[in-house]
Structure formats: structure tokens, C-alpha cells
Amino acid sequence: xxxxxxxxxxxxxxxxxxxxxxxxxxxxxxxxxxxxxxxxxxxxxxxxxxxxxxxxxxxxxxxxxxxxxxxxxxxxxxxxxxxxxxxxxxxxxxxxxxxxxxxxxxxxxxxxxxxxxxxxxxxxxxxxxxxxxxxxxxxxxxxxxxxxxxxxxxxxxxxxxxxxxxxxxxxxxxxxxxxxxxxxxxxxxxxxxxxxxxxxxxxxxxxxxxxxxxxxxxxxxxxxxxxxxxxxxxxxxxxxxxxxxxxxxxxxxxxxxxxxxxxxxxxxxxxxxxxxxxxxxxxxxxxxxxxxxxxxxxxxxxxxxxxxxxxxxxxxxxxxxxxxxxxxxxxxxxxxxxxxxxxxxxxxxxxxxxxxxxxxxxxxxxxxxxxxxxxxxxxxxxxxxxxxxxxxxxxxxxxxxxxxxxxxxxxxxxxxxxxxxxxxxxxxxxxxxxxxxxxxxxxxxxxxxxxxxxxxx
Numbered sequence: 001x002x003x004x005x006x007x008x009x010x011x012x013x014x015x016x017x018x019x020x021x022x023x024x025x026x027x028x029x030x031x032x033x034x035x036x037x038x039x040x041x042x043x044x045x046x047x048x049x050x051x052x053x054x055x056x057x058x059x060x061x062x063x064x065x066x067x068x069x070x071x072x073x074x075x076x077x078x079x080x081x082x083x084x085x086x087x088x089x090x091x092x093x094x095x096x097x098x099x100x101x102x103x104x105x106x107x108x109x110x111x112x113x114x115x116x117x118x119x120x121x122x123x124x125x126x127x128x129x130x131x132x133x134x135x136x137x138x139x140x141x142x143x144x145x146x147x148x149x150x151x152x153x154x155x156x157x158x159x160x161x162x163x164x165x166x167x168x169x170x171x172x173x174x175x176x177x178x179x180x181x182x183x184x185x186x187x188x189x190x191x192x193x194x195x196x197x198x199x200x201x202x203x204x205x206x207x208x209x210x211x212x213x214x215x216x217x218x219x220x221x222x223x224x225x226x227x228x229x230x231x232x233x234x235x236x237x238x239x240x241x242x243x244x245x246x247x248x249x250x251x252x253x254x255x256x257x258x259x260x261x262x263x264x265x266x267x268x269x270x271x272x273x274x275x276x277x278x279x280x281x282x283x284x285x286x287x288x289x290x291x292x293x294x295x296x297x298x299x300x301x302x303x304x305x306x307x308x309x310x311x312x313x314x315x316x317x318x319x320x321x322x323x324x325x326x327x328x329x330x331x332x333x334x335x336x337x338x339x340x341x342x343x344x345x346x347x348x349x350x351x352x353x354x355x356x357x358x359x360x361x362x363x364x365x366x367x368x369x370x371x372x373x374x375x376x377x378x379x380x381x382x383x384x385x386x387x388x389x390x391x392x393x394x395x396x397x398x399x400x401x402x403x404x405x406x407x408x409x410x411x412x413x414x415x416x417x418x419x420x421x422x423x424x425x426x427x428x429x430x431x432x433x434x435x436x437x438x439x440x441x442x443x444x445x446x447x448x449x450x451x452x453x454x455x456x457x
Contacts, residue, residue: 001220002115002144004080005037006232008048008180009200011086013061016204017271017299025240026053027064029201032237033214034068038075042216044114045077048180048198049084049124049150052094057087062094069103079104080112083123084150084180107148111140111172117219118142120172122149124181126336127160128374137172144219144229145172150180153195155188163190175219176230183208185215187232194230202239206273206301212239240298241270249280258283258302259291267297274302337363337373 010030016022030051037045052061072079081104083093098104105112107121118140125133137147147170153161167174167190177195185199198215200208213236221229243265247258258276265272272292276283285302292300334342340362 001218001222002044002117003040003042003216003218004044004046004114004117005033005040005042006046006048006178006196006198006215006217007033007201008150008198009050009084009183009204010047011050011053011200011202011204012065013057014053014202014204017301019299021298022240022271023061026202027061027068029212029237029239030065031068032239033201034072036214036235037072037077040216041075042077044119045072045079046119046146046148046178046217047079047081048148048178049082050086050180051081051084052087054086055089057094066098066101066103069098073103078112078114080107080114080119080121080148081105082107082121082148082150082180085124088124109137111138111142111145113140113142115219116143118145118172120145120147120174122147122151124150130161135166135170137170140172144175146176146178146217146219146230147172147174148178148180152181153177153179155190156182156186156197157184158182163195167191167193176217176232178215178217185210185213185234194228194232196232198234201237203242203271206242206244206271209242209244212237243267243270243272243297245272245274247274247276247278249276249278249283251279252281253278254281255283255287258288262288262292263295267292267295267300269296269298272297272300274300276302276304277306279306335373 007030010026010033012027012030014023014026016026034045051065057065069079079098081095083095083106087094093106095104095106099106107119109120111118111120113119120137147166149166151161152159153163153166155163163177166177174193177190177193179195179197182197183200183204185197187194187196189195196215196217199212201212201214203209203212213234216233216235218231218233219229220231245262245265247261249257257280258274262272262274274288274292283302283304285304288302289300292302341359345359
């Protein structure tokens with residue numbers, strides 16, 4: 001029997017809403033996963049990509065990550081991982097650095113055996129390069145096998161990767177595919193193989209409303225029963241509270257009504273998201289945000305979703321200018337090279353005096369890859385969507401033996417003495433995922449990106 005924690009999309013270094021507190025939250029969420037791994041004495045922690053939010057993590061984020069991985073190493077628990085699209089660099093990966101330090105194993109086409117299970121890895125690969133993949137994995141002599149990969153796989157939302165093709169063409173028969181990239185936790189069975197996402201460990205978007213967590217995966221045919229060879233249970237993480245306030249204004253109602261509805265919630269140290277709809281009077285988002293902050297909120301964002309009459313049809317949101325810019329850029333389907341230039345111009349970490357040189361270097365690095373100058377076709381960067389506003393729930397919920405699993409419900413009806421603290425995701429027939437956080441960078445098994453570690457250091 002082999003028990004592993006399956007996590008991913010930790011996005012360490014993401015200063016959401018430009019908040020240093022939120023930046024620390026992402027590192028703390030990863031630390032909580034590792035603490036659970038040590039306390040639970042699992043056989044390994046499997047990370048499915050996007051450990052970092054971008055290719056140029058701050059030194060504090062690197063040092064914090066190393067400190068956390070040392071705790072795992074001190075407990076003799078291996079950290080197995082692949083590279084995601086957000087963190088991919090050109091000449092080497094941060095994961096390679098951790099491997100050199102003896103703190104991680106980068107998974108690939110050779111098996112890494114833990115207990116009686118062989119683990120393989122598949123880094124994020126852009127759609128344009130997937131036709132060149134042959135899915136040739138080396139043979140193993142373990143009882144079970146799992147593929148860890150980063151990408152948007154069928155049958156989940158926004159999928160651009162054919163899961164059946166991967167399983168059919170692979171030279172190894174996998175009992176499970178442990179995935180990253182989709183921030184919505186979900187599970188499905190494809191050709192007799194369990195395919196699952198653990199979701200992100202922190203809310204990378206206000207639309208990720210359900211609670212955050214990770215998967216506990218057990219490879220043991222005797223324990224799972226029936227024909228299953230893997231059992232997948234979901235465990236919750238205690239992360240920063242998000243308070244979602246939906247305000248529908250009636251005619252004659254205005255800012256005072258919004259404030260009153262905001263006041264009815266516990267805002268202490270929470271990220272407060274207020275959506276205003278209806279037919280009421282105009283609302284000044286900044287004034288409501290200031291009110292929420294005075295009431296104890298860590299961060300407040302107000303979006304007035306009502307149509308504003310102008311000469312052109314414009315959807316205006318003051319919730320986060322950065323999000324608005326990113327949404328518009330996504331609609332433009334810029335090439336990877338253009339994305340590099342755009343990021344350099346707007347990045348807080350690039351001094352104005354260095355912008356010209358940074359842009360020049362990034363374009364030069366892309367010259368070896370003509371595809372980097374082609375506009376994207378259909379690649380979508382979005383965030384996830386959930387239904388549980390407060391994120392509250394049991395540490396684990398058991399969904400075993402359901403015919404059609406609703407991602408919002410935990411059906412315990414067909415279990416033998418189901419533990420209310422456990423969520424078994426293994427035996428769902430149909431699971432649907434809505435949103436993802438994916439950027440089409442050129443990170444892949446061929447390793448591509450913006451900057452080398454040498455340039456960074």
C-alpha cells in the first residue's frame with residue numbers, strides 16, 4: 001500500500017490584490033499541506049505543477065519554500081513534482097535546484113518508485129508541441145503506476161488535452177493520473193483510470209468560492225475493494241476567509257443599502273468581495289471598500305455589475321485594475337513573446353530604468369522559438385468557479401460509489417461506515433470542472449520560458 005498527498009497550484013509568491021499578507025497566505029497554505037504530510041506520515045507528497053506563481057520568484061519565496069521542503073526531508077518524506085506553465089524557465093527549472101539540494105525529485109519518463117507505486121511525470125507542454133509527444137515511459141516492476149501531469153485534461157472544463165489519447169499511447173498502464181492546472185477539485189474515470197485534480201491550495205481568484213484543499217490518494221486494491229486500485233479522498237485546508245456579499249439594489253436604494261448588507265457579515269481579517277446588481281442608485285466602489293476595511297476586512301473589492309450607458313458598450317469593474325488588464329490581454333490572444341514584453345513593462349519587480357534592457361533580452365531569448373511569435377489560438381486563462389461561499393466543510397468528505405458525483409455534494413449513502421471527516425472522490429462516474437488558471441507559456445518537457453536561473457541570480 002502507498003499513501004500520498006496529491007497537491008498542486010500552490011502559486012507561491014502571488015501577491016494577490018498587491019497585498020503582502022496575501023502573498024504570505026499562499027506560502028502558508030503550502031506549509032499547511034506539508035505539515036499534514038508529516039503529521040499523517042504519508043509515503044510521499046506529489047505536486048502537480050505551479051509551485052510558484054511565476055518564473056521569477058522573490059528570494060523570500062524561494063527561501064520560504066526551501067525551509068518548508070526541509071521539514072519534509074527531515075521526516076524522510078519525498079517530494080515528487082512536475083513543472084507547471086506559470087513557473088517554467090528557459091534553461092533550467094527551480095525544481096531542478098531543489099533536486100540538486102536533495103529536497104525534491106523531478107518526475108519524468110523514468111519511474112520513481114515509492115512503496116509499491118511507480119510515479120512518472122509530464123511537465124506542462126503547449127498545445128502546439130503536443131503532436132511531438134510519444135508518451136514513451138520506461139517499464140517498471142511496481143504493483144501500481146501513476147502519471148503526474150500539468151495541463152487541462154478531458155473531461156474537465158476548458159480541456160485542451162485528450163486524456164484517452166494519453167492513456168492509449170502511453171507505454172505504461174496507469175492506475176491514476178494526478179493532475180494540476182485546473183483550480184477546481186474534481187475527479188473522473190477515463191478508460192478505467194482515475195483522473196483527478198486537487199484544486200489550488202489558496203484562492204487565486206475571487207471566483208474560487210469553494211474551500212481549498214488537496215487529495216489523499218491510496219494505492220491498494222484490497223483497501224479500495226472491487227476493481228479499483230486507487231482511492232482518492234479530499235481533505236480541506238484552513239485558508240484565509242473570503243466573504244462574498246451579493247447585493248441586489250431595488251429602485252431608490254443606493255450606497256447605504258450596500259453598506260448595511262456588508263455590515264451584516266463577519267469581516268474580521270477576511271477578503272471581502274461585494275457584487276452589486278439591480279436597479280438602484282449609483283454606488284461608489286471605493287467608498288464601500290473603505291467602509292469594509294474600517295469594519296475589519298483585510299481587503300475589500302467592490303464590483304458594480306450593472307450596465308453603464310455610454311457611447312460604447314463597456315463592462316466597467318473597479319475590483320482590481322490588474323485583473324481587468326489581464327482579462328483584456330487574454331481577449332487579444334497575444335503571442336508568448338508579446339506576453340513576455342507586456343509582463344516586463346507592467347511588472348512591479350522591473351525598475352523603469354531596466355525595462356528597455358529586460359524587453360530586449362526577453363525578445364532575444366524567444367528568437368530561437370518561432371512559434372513564440374504566433375498568436376494564441378483558443379488558449380484561455382481563467383480562474384475557477386465554485387459554489388460554496390464560505391468554504392466551510394469537513395476535513396474530508398466521502399463520495400465513494402456514487403454514479404454521478406456533483407462537485408458540490410458529498411454522497412455518503414453507499415459507504416460502509418463512512419467517516420464524516422473523509423471525502424472519497426474515487427468512485428464518481430461524471431465530474432465536471434468549470435474554471436482554470438492557465439497561461440499558455442512555453443514551459444514543457446522541452447523546457448522553455450523567459451529567464452534562466454543564471455540571469456535571475
